[in-house]
Amino acid sequence: MPISLEIVTPSEVIYSEQVDHVVIPTSRGKIDVLPHHVPIIDTLAAGDIKVEKDGLTNYLAVGSGFVEVYAEKVSLLTDQAIDVKNSDESEIEEAINRAEIALKKAKNDNFDQAKIDRLEAASRFAFAQKIAKSKTR
Amino acid sequence: MASSKDIRNRIKGVKSTRQITRAMQMVATSKMKKAQDSAKSGRPYALLLSDIIVSIADEFEEITSSHYIQKPIKHRGILVIGTDKGLCGALNGNLFRKLSDIESSAKFVAVGKRATQYLSRTRKDLLADFTLPDKPTFNDVRKIVDFLLRSYDEGRIDTIEVLFTSFINTLQQEPELVRLFPLNSLDEMNEKLHQRFGSLEHEVPKDNREILIEDRDKILSEISSLYLKQEIFQLILEAQASEHSARMVAMKTATDNAGNLIDDLTLQYNRARQAAITQEILEISAAAFSD
Numbered sequence: 001m002p003i004s005l006e007i008v009t010p011s012e013v014i015y016s017e018q019v020d021h022v023v024i025p026t027s028r029g030k031i032d033v034l035p036h037h038v039p040i041i042d043t044l045a046a047g048d049i050k051v052e053k054d055g056l057t058n059y060l061a062v063g064s065g066f067v068e069v070y071a072e073k074v075s076l077l078t079d080q081a082i083d084v085k086n087s088d089e090s091e092i093e094e095a096i097n098r099a100e101i102a103l104k105k106a107k108n109d110n111f112d113q114a115k116i117d118r119l120e121a122a123s124r125f126a127f128a129q130k131i132a133k134s135k136t137r
Numbered sequence: 138m139a140s141s142k143d144i145r146n147r148i149k150g151v152k153s154t155r156q157i158t159r160a161m162q163m164v165a166t167s168k169m170k171k172a173q174d175s176a177k178s179g180r181p182y183a184l185l186l187s188d189i190i191v192s193i194a195d196e197f198e199e200i201t202s203s204h205y206i207q208k209p210i211k212h213r214g215i216l217v218i219g220t221d222k223g224l225c226g227a228l229n230g231n232l233f234r235k236l237s238d239i240e241s242s243a244k245f246v247a248v249g250k251r252a253t254q255y256l257s258r259t260r261k262d263l264l265a266d267f268t269l270p271d272k273p274t275f276n277d278v279r280k281i282v283d284f285l286l287r288s289y290d291e292g293r294i295d296t297i298e299v300l301f302t303s304f305i306n307t308l309q310q311e312p313e314l315v316r317l318f319p320l321n322s323l324d325e326m327n328e329k330l331h332q333r334f335g336s337l338e339h340e341v342p343k344d345n346r347e348i349l350i351e352d353r354d355k356i357l358s359e360i361s362s363l364y365l366k367q368e369i370f371q372l373i374l375e376a377q378a379s380e381h382s383a384r385m386v387a388m389k390t391a392t393d394n395a396g397n398l399i400d401d402l403t404l405q406y407n408r409a410r411q412a413a414i415t416q417e418i419l420e421i422s423a424a425a426f427s428d
Contacts, residue, residue: 008185010275010370012178027355040349041193043356066360068189077185079275114279 001035005051007062007076014081015060021052022074024067031067039070044078046124048132059084059132063125080125084133092129099123141413144406148399155395161224162388169307169381171272176304176374180334183371190320190360191327193350203290204361207321213243214264214294215314216285216369218301218376219252221268225380226387228310229255232302235312236261244294246285248373264288273377275370282366289318297365301372302379308386310379317368320361 005022007015022033025047031040044065051058065078084092103119194205217236219229229251237259244262247253253266267281288294297318302310320326350356 006185008182010179010182010367011175013181038349041189041356042350043359066186066189066356066363068185068192070192075185075189077182077189114283118276118279 001072003033003035003037003072003074005074005076007049007060007078007081009078009081015083017053019051019053021050023050024074024076025049025062026067033069033074035072037069041066041068043067044076046121046128048128048135049076050135059135061125061128061132063121063128079121082129084129084136087129087133089130089133092126092133096123096126096130099126141406141409144402144409148402148406151395151398151402155392155399158388158391158395162385162392165381165385165388168271169378169385172374172378172381173304175272176371176378179371179374183367184330184334186360186364186367187327187330190364191323193353193356193360194320194323202357202361204318204358205320207319208295210295211242212262212294213239213296213298214246214285214288215239215243216246216248216281216297216299217252217256218299218373219247219249219255220380221250223251224387225384226390228302228380228383232300232312235314236300244288246281248281264293269373273370273373275366278366278370278373282362282369285369286362286365299369299372301376302383304375304378304382307382310383315368315372317365318361320364 002018002020003022005015005017005019006013020034024031024033025045027043027045030047031042044062044067046062046064049060049062051060061082061084062076062078063080065076067077068075099119099122103116103123106116106119217232219232223229232252233255236255241261244264245256246264247256247266248269250268253263256263256266265284267284269277285294285297289297296316298314298316300312300314303313304310
């Protein structure tokens with residue numbers, strides 16, 4: 001019996017499909033979700049999500065947020081998510097560099113905390129993409 | 138009676154006005170479509186977030202965080218979402234009419250220049266004002282939310298409410314006051330949200346839920362501010378969809394009116410021209426007879 005996985009961001013629903021097995025990064029380690037998983041709510045950490053569907057494995061990158069597992073349904077609530085299949089490595093590397101430079105600059109110039117938090121989130125998300133991409137191969 | 142030259146000048150003037158209002162109508166139409174789309178695409182997130190909060194809140198016997206408990210209300214905190222520019226029909230007027238019913242102990246935060254102007258003109262207690270770019274992102278809303286949360290935590294305001302123009306359809310927008318904080322009537326709030334937005338795909342009815350919640354204090358404190366941020370973002374998107382729709386309708390009416398005016402003036406011009414010709418013929422023939 002498959003479980004439905006839904007990844008929702010403020011701008012759109014990125015992913016909504018029936019899958020067999022999901023591995024989700026939470027703030028205290030990864031959780032494996034198979035059918036009949038116990039209902040759970042936890043914080044979602046920026047990282048890679050492993051999705052198994054019809055014998056194929058796919059990886060997605062997500063930002064931080066919340067995860068809810070309830071009645072064969074996994075909902076991820078996050079500020080950003082991307083299917084790394086469609087982006088190539090050089091783009092991701094570039095994104096990481098950009099994020100790091102911006103972050104360093106922000107810290108040197110003493111920008112307000114809100115901006116630094118945002119840049120840190122962007123940088124973590126860029127790394128998550130890299131990890132997800134490297135696992136895809 | 139105006140000379141035919143005067144009428145010609147007026148026709149020219151009205152035509153250029155019509156050109157301007159038509160251009161503004163086109164701009165508003167394209168902005169309206171985008172604003173409506175982004176307002177709609179944010180809805181699943183709002184629903185899921187609200188569902189998660191309700192699931193968590195149900196698990197707790199007692200929540201001590203001030204975000205969830207009703208305090209005695211001394212000062213209501215109201216965020217007013219107006220527009221930056223005018224020429225959008227009765228949109229702001231309707232919004233402000235609703236505002237004038239609110240008691241004077243309330244404190245206000247304004248978004249949009251029109252709202253700021255109105256609040257300072259009527260000498261309301263204005264805590265802060267913000268302007269937003271044309272296409273606000275989730276991050277643009279952050280400074281507003283941070284300010285509201287800080288005021289709430291410091292006890293300067295005891296509720297967080299939002300007054301905005303709710304988007305019903307292109308021809309219909311209504312001012313609406315929504316209460317966001319404290320989060321003390323969650324089920325009711327969740328129900329309202331579902332009424333407004335419909336339900337999620339593969340929605341699961343939640344009866345006799347037993348949910349394991351990790352790290353509950355952290356989740357509880359994080360999710361309430363995220364909820365506020367998300368809701369305000371969504372309401373701003375809705376307000377913008379309303380603004381552009383109202384402006385499009387107002388400009389379309391103006392264009393139509395200019396068209397009618399041109400028709401009337403053209404008729405008047407032709408009459409004047411014909412009267413002048415008739416007059417001339419009469420004069421010539423009268424002169425020929427008298428010889």
